[in-house]
Amino acid sequence: VHINEHLFKYFPTLQNDTFLRAARGEETEHVPVWCMRQAGRYLPEFRESRAGKDFFDTCRSPESCCELTLQPLRRFPFDAAIIFSDILVVPQAMGMDVLMVAGKGPTFPDPLKEPEDLQRLRTAVDVEKELGYVFKAITLTRHKIEGKVPLIGFTGAPWTLMAYMIEGGGSNTYSKAKRWLYRHPEASHMLLRMLTDVIVEYLLGQVAAGAQALQVFDSHAGILGPVQFKDFSLPYLRDIARRVKDKLKETGQDVPMIVFAKDAHYALEDLSQSHYEVVGLDWTIDPRSARERTGGKVSLQGNMDPCALYSPKDRISEIVQKMVEGFGTRGYIANLGHGLYPDMDPENVGAFVEAVHQHSKLMIKQI
Ligand SMILES: Cc1c2[nH]c(c1CCC(=O)O)Cc1[nH]c(c(CCC(=O)O)c1C)Cc1[nH]c(c(CCC(=O)O)c1C)Cc1[nH]c(c(C)c1CCC(=O)O)C2
Numbered sequence: 001v002h003i004n005e006h007l008f009k010y011f012p013t014l015q016n017d018t019f020l021r022a023a024r025g026e027e028t029e030h031v032p033v034w035c036m037r038q039a040g041r042y043l044p045e046f047r048e049s050r051a052g053k054d055f056f057d058t059c060r061s062p063e064s065c066c067e068l069t070l071q072p073l074r075r076f077p078f079d080a081a082i083i084f085s086d087i088l089v090v091p092q093a094m095g096m097d098v099l100m101v102a103g104k105g106p107t108f109p110d111p112l113k114e115p116e117d118l119q120r121l122r123t124a125v126d127v128e129k130e131l132g133y134v135f136k137a138i139t140l141t142r143h144k145i146e147g148k149v150p151l152i153g154f155t156g157a158p159w160t161l162m163a164y165m166i167e168g169g170g171s172n173t174y175s176k177a178k179r180w181l182y183r184h185p186e187a188s189h190m191l192l193r194m195l196t197d198v199i200v201e202y203l204l205g206q207v208a209a210g211a212q213a214l215q216v217f218d219s220h221a222g223i224l225g226p227v228q229f230k231d232f233s234l235p236y237l238r239d240i241a242r243r244v245k246d247k248l249k250e251t252g253q254d255v256p257m258i259v260f261a262k263d264a265h266y267a268l269e270d271l272s273q274s275h276y277e278v279v280g281l282d283w284t285i286d287p288r289s290a291r292e293r294t295g296g297k298v299s300l301q302g303n304m305d306p307c308a309l310y311s312p313k314d315r316i317s318e319i320v321q322k323m324v325e326g327f328g329t330r331g332y333i334a335n336l337g338h339g340l341y342p343d344m345d346p347e348n349v350g351a352f353v354e355a356v357h358q359h360s361k362l363m364i365k366q367i
Contacts, residue, residue: 011210012147019080019150023213023256023278025299025331031324031360032079033353034152036260037339038072039084043346045071055100056092059085065137066144073148075346076353079333080149080213083138083206087156087217090198091165093130095122104169111168111176115187121194127201134202135209142210153211155202157218157261158195158240159233162188174223181224181232188232196236200243207248207255215258215280216240222263222282229267234274237261241275258301262338272297283337287326299331304352306336309344313351320355329364 014020019032041047049068050058058064068084088098088106101107112118128135142151156164163177171177180188203214221233241257248255259271260280271279272294281290281302290300308319324334334356340349 011142012145014147014150014212016079016149019333020212020256022331022333023258023299025277027330029361029364030357031329031332031334033334033356034078034080034082035072035336035340035349035352036082038076038078038082038349039068040340041342042340042344042349043071043075056086056089056098059089060133062133062137062140065134066141069137069141069151070144073145076350077357078149078353080152081141081145082152082154082215083134083141083211085134085137085154087154087161087219088164089131089134090156090161090195090202093122093125093127093202094194094198095120096165098164106164106169108165108168112166112191115180115184115190118187118191118194121191123194125198125201127198127205131202131205135205138206138209138211142212150212151210152213152215152258153203153206153209154215154217155199155206157216157221157233157259158192158199158236159224160218160220161195162191163220163223165191174220178223178228181228185231192232192236196239199240200247203240203244204247207244207253211255213256213258214244215260216276218259218261218264221261221267224264226266229261229264230270233261233264234267234270237271237276238274245275260301268293278333280335281337287323291327296331299333300327301333301335303335303337306338306340306344309336309340309348309352311348313348316348316351317355317359320352321359324356324359324363329360329367334360 018028021028022032065084069081073081092098097109099107138153145151163174166177166180167174218233237259256277258278258280259276261271262282265285278299278301283303283305304323
């Protein structure tokens with residue numbers, strides 16, 4: 001993957017590597033914290049920047065992505081930034097139309113209906129050509145962040161993207177997509193393989209552009225049971241981590257990878273042995289049992305119920321304290337169990353970040 005050479009070189013020196021050390025299970029002075037959807041509509045400045053513009057046009061503007069990524073960092077002492085983009089840029093790169101409809105969410109006007117529809121997808125995707133705008137956004141943001149914190153790149157997982165491509169948008173049951181798994185297992189595996197190939201190139205391109213960590217979102221893992229997850233999601237998640245790491249090793253690069261399979265508590269043991277350094281957790285898992293079940297093999301990330309941010313600030317602090325005690329301060333990255341919602345109070349997000357830093361500093365001093 002080629003990128004604009006003079007933009008890539010001479011990135012500012014990283015000043016706060018707490019997040020990267022925690023991802024590798026190393027000692028830190030405090031527990032690092034960031035929030036999924038930290039660049040989002042709960043911030044008035046985000047709503048203002050996004051106003052009147054198409055969502056995917058915004059995604060295609062490196063300057064807009066950079067600005068939206070930096071906004072939460074100006075307000076809160078987050079220990080990491082995540083590039084503003086979307087998981088659905090990958091189906092777009094494969095030739096599908098995706099629109100963001102206000103009040104409805106992502107919409108595919110022409111979803112995949114039957115296995116024949118796979119012929120509509122691009123077979124050899126030129127990732128640089130189709131997704132180069134994301135790489136540009138990452139390189140620009142890595143410069144503009146001035147080394148304050150590491151920049152996380154991300155992708156949707158193959159199953160989650162397949163679910164959107166067949167369902168045509170969000171759904172309660174994902175029964176159209178699951179129908180494929182039961183009725184067209186061969187075609188399902190073919191689609192999942194196609195997605196995996198694009199995702200591997202996409203993640204490698206993000207690292208080449210300047211991403212310092214990578215998160216794979218399997219947001220719809222929970223709709224699969226343990227049997228289907230083992231068959232249709234886990235092998236591809238593993239394949240992605242192995243292929244990305246093998247390639248990065250060739251150039252001596254070490255980029256921590258996070259897997260977030262939402263509601264897939266049944267797969268926790270498997271996920272902790274899938275070549276990812278970090279397993280992200282939703283709020284339905286108890287921190288102590290997550291530690292026991294992953295047996296110190298990985299770092300953990302999560303998992304406060306986002307709705308706990310509706311609590312008064314002193315209550316947020318108590319909830320955070322219990323959570324940090326449950327996970328312990330080593331090999332732990334604090335986060336929410338899913339993204340922030342648009343109606344959340346930025347002040348309470350600040351209280352969350354502060355509580356993580358404050359409680360964890362005290363706990364680490366006592367060790
Ligand atoms: C499932 C999924 C999507 N996109 C994403 C996921 C995986 C995470 C998860 O499980 O939530 C990933 C995503 N989407 C966005 C980010 C940016 C980085 C960050 O976390 O701050 C990330 C990491 C921006 C966004 N992506 C979207 C927004 C909100 C819409 C806007 O800005 O206009 C943002 C900030 C839109 C989006 N994009 C998607 C949905 C379901 C929606 C919400 C639609 C709605 O609520 O109307 C698909």
